[in-house]
Amino acid sequence: MTEKKNVPPRGFFFSGERSGGGMRITFGAVVSVSELAGERILLVSHGGKVEISGEGLELTVFEGRAVEVVGAVREVKFIYGKN
Amino acid sequence: MARIDGIIFGYRVFRVAEEDTEALANALLSLGISSRIRNNSCEIRAKDGEKLRKRLEGKVDFSESELLGLPGFIFRNRKRLGTALGLAIAILCIFYSSGRVWDVRVTNADGIDAEGTLSLLEELGLQEGAKWRRIDLDKLEARFLAVSRDVAWININRRGTVAYVTVKEKTNYDEDVDGLGYCNIVAARDGVIEEITVKRGHAVVKPGDVVKAGDLLISGVIPGELGGGFLRAEGTVVARVFDTYSAEVAKISEEKVYVDGQRCELSYKILGFSINILKNSGNLPSGCDIINYKTEAVLFGRYELPIEKSVGIAAIYEIRTRSLTHEEMALSCGAKLRELISTELSGAELIKIRTRGGFTDTGYEMSADVTALFNVAGVAPIEEQ
Numbered sequence: 341m342t343e344k345k346n347v348p349p350r351g352f353f354f355s356g357e358r359s360g361g362g363m364r365i366t367f368g369a370v371v372s373v374s375e376l377a378g379e380r381i382l383l384v385s386h387g388g389k390v391e392i393s394g395e396g397l398e399l400t401v402f403e404g405r406a407v408e409v410v411g412a413v414r415e416v417k418f419i420y421g422k423n
Numbered sequence: 424m425a426r427i428d429g430i431i432f433g434y435r436v437f438r439v440a441e442e443d444t445e446a447l448a449n450a451l452l453s454l455g456i457s458s459r460i461r462n463n464s465c466e467i468r469a470k471d472g473e474k475l476r477k478r479l480e481g482k483v484d485f486s487e488s489e490l491l492g493l494p495g496f497i498f499r500n501r502k503r504l505g506t507a508l509g510l511a512i513a514i515l516c517i518f519y520s521s522g523r524v525w526d527v528r529v530t531n532a533d534g535i536d537a538e539g540t541l542s543l544l545e546e547l548g549l550q551e552g553a554k555w556r557r558i559d560l561d562k563l564e565a566r567f568l569a570v571s572r573d574v575a576w577i578n579i580n581r582r583g584t585v586a587y588v589t590v591k592e593k594t595n596y597d598e599d600v601d602g603l604g605y606c607n608i609v610a611a612r613d614g615v616i617e618e619i620t621v622k623r624g625h626a627v628v629k630p631g632d633v634v635k636a637g638d639l640l641i642s643g644v645i646p647g648e649l650g651g652g653f654l655r656a657e658g659t660v661v662a663r664v665f666d667t668y669s670a671e672v673a674k675i676s677e678e679k680v681y682v683d684g685q686r687c688e689l690s691y692k693i694l695g696f697s698i699n700i701l702k703n704s705g706n707l708p709s710g711c712d713i714i715n716y717k718t719e720a721v722l723f724g725r726y727e728l729p730i731e732k733s734v735g736i737a738a739i740y741e742i743r744t745r746s747l748t749h750e751e752m753a754l755s756c757g758a759k760l761r762e763l764i765s766t767e768l769s770g771a772e773l774i775k776i777r778t779r780g781g782f783t784d785t786g787y788e789m790s791a792d793v794t795a796l797f798n799v800a801g802v803a804p805i806e807e808q
Contacts, residue, residue, distance in 0.1 A: 373448035376460065400459040401451040 352385045362412040365392070370407050373399070381409055388420040426466075428700045433469035433494035435487055443483045450478045469494065521694045521729050524553045525584040534592040535573060543571060549579070549586060583695035605653035608641035610634040611801035614662030624656030634662065634799070643805050653805055660800040663774065668767060669790040670760035671783075672752050676745060679712075681738045687713065688735025695729065703737075711737045752787035756780065760789045772796040 356365035367383055375382035381397055383390045397411035439447045441463050451458055454474050458465040467475055469490060479485050500506040527549060529537040547566055549558060560579045567577050575593035579586055616632045624641040643656035689701040713735050720730040773795045780789035
């Protein structure tokens with residue numbers, strides 16, 4: 341009997357955890373970075389945009405189009421719409 | 424702070440104007456380069472610097488630092504003979520000293536004289552200053568057990584330049600340590616007695632007797648004329664055992680075929696100390712095996728260096744079915760039967776074997792009639808009557 345091949349999800353995903361006095365949030369399948377500043381970061385994915393605002397924000401890029409935002413995150417806004 | 428692999432293999436700092444940080448981030452994203460962007464700059468491994476430079480040239484004003492990390496340090500000080508000489512002497516000293524035992528530590532030595540253990544290990548060749556290359560830990564443990572009267576079990580682990588020795592005290596066989604108490608020796612399986620060696624107790628069978636599983640072989644009951652009482656019977660009873668083993672292979676088989684792979688682990692071991700560069704254990708694809716490849720550094724193809732590289736690959740597989748040919752079925756069944764017999768007869772002496780096989784509707788079957796000499800002594804408690 342042949343098993344069905346399980347294909348891992350390749351769409352947008354995010355996960356977060358508390359880190360120090362702020363947060364560490366990872367986003368997957370990021371297409372590009374529209375804005376990058378200490379108080380505001382705007383990420384673009386296929387399904388829409390993510391706006392992260394706060395203080396002392398830093399961005400780390402990983403292989404596979406994943407990015408991590410670290411800092412005193414105050415608000416995360418998901419903006420849906422085809423880019 | 425730069426990553427450990429950047430420090431070891433070299434890295435550069437790329438700096439851009441504040442308004443160009445998005446362009447820098449997008450360049451890193453599209454090239455698949457891992458780096459943190461901080462204060463309009465990022466640290467890039469030396470091997471990725473070329474790719475990023477070509478991507479940014481003409482589009483963004485950027486500045487690139489000189490090569491940093493260990494390769495950069497060596498390059499900047501290449502004309503300073505003292506630095507190079509000092510570094511070479513330090514490496515030689517570390518290389519030389521890492522090949523010797525710096526300390527031997529005995530742990531879990533309850534009831535065992537630690538000093539005596541250390542003295543005995545010293546006589547057998549494990550002492551401060553001894554060369555690791557000349558010490559075979561497995562043979563050393565075996566020789567220690569052969570010589571020592573008080574130790575039942577010893578384990579020697581090397582961690583860096585220190586030998587950690589764990590020992591366990593030997594227990595008196597006359598003590599009731601496993602709850603069995605006084606016991607008899609009975610037959611563990613059917614057979615014909617070939618040889619009987621009694622260490623404690625008295626034998627109730629002789630060579631040539633046919634015994635079944637459970638029959639008494641060596642009694643732990645002391646006869647009345649000898650004072651009466653019980654003891655823990657001990658001995659070896661070798662019997663000729665007849666048995667049949669079978670194996671079967673189906674015509675339709677499933678096999679694992681590797682279709683893709685991705686690196687998930689990378690670490691280096693230098694002088695016995697591990698440095699983990701990459702470890703991805705939480706985001707692996709389903710249906711994959713982790714295969715580890717280890718490479719050891721060898722100088723001039725002869726001298727082993729204390730440097731080891733370990734790469735873990737997540738190999739993605741598919742289960743595919745296929746129909747075996749007659750020859751493949753027969754060979755596979757033969758191998759399976761051989762492995763079964765080898766496992767069942769480990770510790771036994773094979774006297775005679777006769778095999779037969781044939782094709783069935785669903786595959787191929789093989790069986791073997793085996794005659795072997797087994798130690799059939801099994802322990803059974805003495806039941807009070």
